Amino acid sequence: MNADFESILRDAGQSITKPRQAVFETLKTTDEPLKNGEIAKRTPNIDRASVYRSLELFTKLGITTTTIRGWTPFTELAEPFKPHHHHMICEQCGRVEEIANDTLEDVLTLVANRHEFTLKSHTVELSGICKNCRADLPQPTAS
Ligand SMILES: [Zn+2]
Ligand SMILES: [Zn+2]
Structure with a gap:
């Protein structure tokens, strides 16, 4: 290394x-x-x-x-x-989770192929609210 x-x-x-x-x-x-x-x-x-x-x-x-x-x-x-991976970032607490997902990789290759594009690398970042922070959010009241 x-x-x-x-x-x-x-x-x-x-x-x-x-x-x-x-x-x-x-x-x-x-x-x-x-x-x-x-x-x-x-x-x-x-x-x-x-x-x-x-x-x-x-x-x-x-x-x-x-x-x-x-x-x-x-x-x-x-x-x-480092092995190939992506990040999921929580907008609320800043927690970063690593994700490695074969389906995601396959989809990106498929999309590129469909556009006759030779994919060499890619960057994918997911941003949102993590599990912990979601628990703190007020739950929508049933109407
Ligand atoms: Zn969070
Ligand atoms: Zn990837």
């Missing part, structure tokens, strides 16, 4: 620096997409600016993916470092 990471950097003409290695190690410790500030916090001994610069480079090179929620960027490892 580290070999891939290093060869991606090397192929891009980038060196394997201590901050870059440290940030990658931090990302490996979690499955959850994290706020960039949180990644910086979990990477001790590396200054915040270096963490942000590393993340920017990683995303450019496809090592990580960054999604903006509200105004906040969240970053996580991209494929092939």
Whole structure:
């Protein structure tokens, strides 16, 4: 896994620096997409600016993916470092759930094929209200 990471950097003409290695190690410790500030916090001994610069480079090179929620960027490892999945995000509490669903994948391929489009990658995010928050909502009264 580290070999891939290093060869991606090397192929891009980038060196394997201590901050870059440290940030990658931090990302490996979690499955959850994290706020960039949180990644910086979990990477001790590396200054915040270096963490942000590393993340920017990683995303450019496809090592990580960054999604903006509200105004906040969240970053996580991209494929092939993490299995393919999608996110379901609760608008109320911000909870992020990972989903992997073969039917979804098949449908996307089917749609692309129907449009004679060669699908190379896709991004799907579901946003809504999670189970916990739904329980807190006032139930509609029967009329
Ligand atoms: Zn929620
Ligand atoms: Zn997918």
